[in-house]
Amino acid sequence: MIGIWAALSPSKNPDSCTAIDLQGLAIWALQFTPRVAMAEGEAVLLEIGASVRLFGGLENLRLRIEGEATELGIDAISWAPTGTAALALLRCREGDGFARPLPSILDKLPLETITAVARHQGTLHRLGSRTLGDVRKLPRGGLGRRFDKQLLTALDQAYGLRPEVYEWVPLPETFSARLEFQFRVEHAAALMFGARRLLLQMSGWLAARHMGVTAFTLRWCHDAMRAKTAGTGGELTVRTAEATQSVEHLGRLLTEHLAKVELLAPAGDIELLATETIPITQESKSLLPDTIRQGEATALVLERIQARLGKERVVRPRLVEDHRPECIQQWLPAEQPLPRASVIDHHFPLPGWLLAEPLRLAERDNRPMYQGQLQILLGPDRVEGGWWDRQGKVEGAAPGTVQRDYFVALSHHAGLLLVFQRRLAGDETGWFLHGQYA
Incomplete structure (x- = not known):
């Protein structure tokens, strides 16, 4: 899966004044992200995608990591959208895996940059493959039958086509x-x-x-x-x-x-x-002032936030009597009183997160696919309506009109998902991903 990964390798120069071990490097890296792993006894991997905003943006975080890493005696550092790709770039001393599209960068790397591919280097050379791009051009079916499954798995993980699994380094109680x-x-x-x-x-x-x-x-x-x-x-x-x-x-x-x-x-x-x-007491970076925890009225706090950000940026949710998941909630200005509305009691569980637009899913034997085949757990829950919505907020045969059968499906990699199948939509029938449960 795509993220922001860094790979760091300590210096192996025998003339280096001091030698830092991987465990010490990993403990130092835990200040930036809890997703820190030691890779094959030669490097430390960090996934910092979730920490970017905390440290003031990606550029600031990269500069801080690279600056402190230099002081620690780090010999090389590389960046890439996947951990396997970052480690591959580190081995050939390529620093930036974001300069160009990832496939164009990895395709030029030699076979020994990915361990699972390097094990079969001799056989692959006899097949005329010298780079990772050459291996990708070979038929996948033949590769799967002739080599172990780790080869295709490692290639897919490097290119962001399959999720990676790491054992994260725990933070010790004492230093x-x-x-x-x-x-x-x-x-x-x-x-x-x-x-x-x-x-x-x-x-x-x-x-x-x-x-x-x-x-x-x-x-x-x-x-x-x-x-x-x-x-x-x-x-x-x-x-x-x-x-x-x-x-x-x-x-x-x-x-x-x-x-x-x-x-x-x-x-x-x-x-x-x-x-x-x-x-140690950390400085609060919350938008809400500390006075709200000291008993100040919520209305007064909202007025101050509106004065700072603008009234149009301070809104509150309103539940709407609508069967369509994307229309159940509306956002109104915080100062506007909420109208009374009778809310439909949904017996079908609704997800905590909805996609901005439903994602069409691949199918196999009329079964939806998302990071593997989905297992249907609950459904169908039929939703029809929206003919009254003339502004065309939702896709459908008519503005706002939907005809769907909703299901709760299980993905072994993505968890519980809300998917639906269109009804009576002509050529537009198929399976769609609409949301994800927490």
């Missing part, structure tokens, strides 16, 4: 992260380079848990080639006056404390722990 240096650190102040990366991880964990830290501990382990009198390592606990998530503030405090520390032996790795945390 503890280690980082190994690729060299021996002889001065305490030099620990700050690696410690800042751990502070970034801790800040992400704090943001995901809506907490602030009031005390954290930095531990360091001495190198194995140390004097016996030096001990195994040391630690330093830093306390703050108030709870915070600021990396800059915590970094300045830690720098000041490390300046007073003398290492008894070279250090090989460090560990950061959030020892004391408390919930």
Whole structure:
């Protein structure tokens, strides 16, 4: 399914000063979205589509992720509409999967960019296939019989034709992260380079848990080639006056404390722990003012919102006596009194979400298809009428007139759906998706 995915891979350069692990990278990423997964032990995948508005738009969110990822030592990052496509682009160091239509980008990638395809690389080469586009040109029936089903599944998932399934990384209750240096650190102040990366991880964990830290501990382990009198390592606990998530503030405090520390032996790795945390009050971004929770009358609050946004933008729903699902509710200006209306008691369950326009469904043996064959659970519920609606708000044989049989159907991927079949519509008969149940 189409979304906004990012794939991040830590640096594999042996000359890199520090090495961040996938688990630490995933915990840091949880501040942006709960949909974080580790892919095949080489990258972390994030689906951020639902978080775009929270962070001020896609561009702002991308810049923040890429900026902090650079500080964490991320070697490569790629963006794509699907997780499998983002991972494929990451493997060939292609960054943007939104620059052109996704099929035109993926068709040019080599076979080894998707693991399920790479397993059959030798056979596919003998068939003349060198790219993913070449594989897609082969008959699907022959591919399904000759290769395992994972090949076609992975291709469909990469191109957004089939939903992807991942095991999301859980957010830990406590924070503890280690980082190994690729060299021996002889001065305490030099620990700050690696410690800042751990502070970034801790800040992400704090943001995901809506907490602030009031005390954290930095531990360091001495190198194995140390004097016996030096001990195994040391630690330093830093306390703050108030709870915070600021990396800059915590970094300045830690720098000041490390300046007073003398290492008894070279250090090989460090560990950061959030020892004391408390919930932190977040700034409310609600359109409704806080005074409404303090007992202010709703009418007065609505007047203030109308003055801010305009009267035409503040509306309230009105239930209408109508059998057609799309006409049951109307929106009126909030200041306009609601007329009395007798509402029809619908025995057939109505969905919580209706499509703006019904979507025509494919059929197989006169059975509707939507991400697979649908299973009819309830129905039919016949709806006829709308001849009085002369403004043509709804499609039909006449303006507003509908003749439908409604059903509740089950999709194994999309859940419960409201579908209908047109009656007496000539060439326009068929199955349509109209809504989805919560």
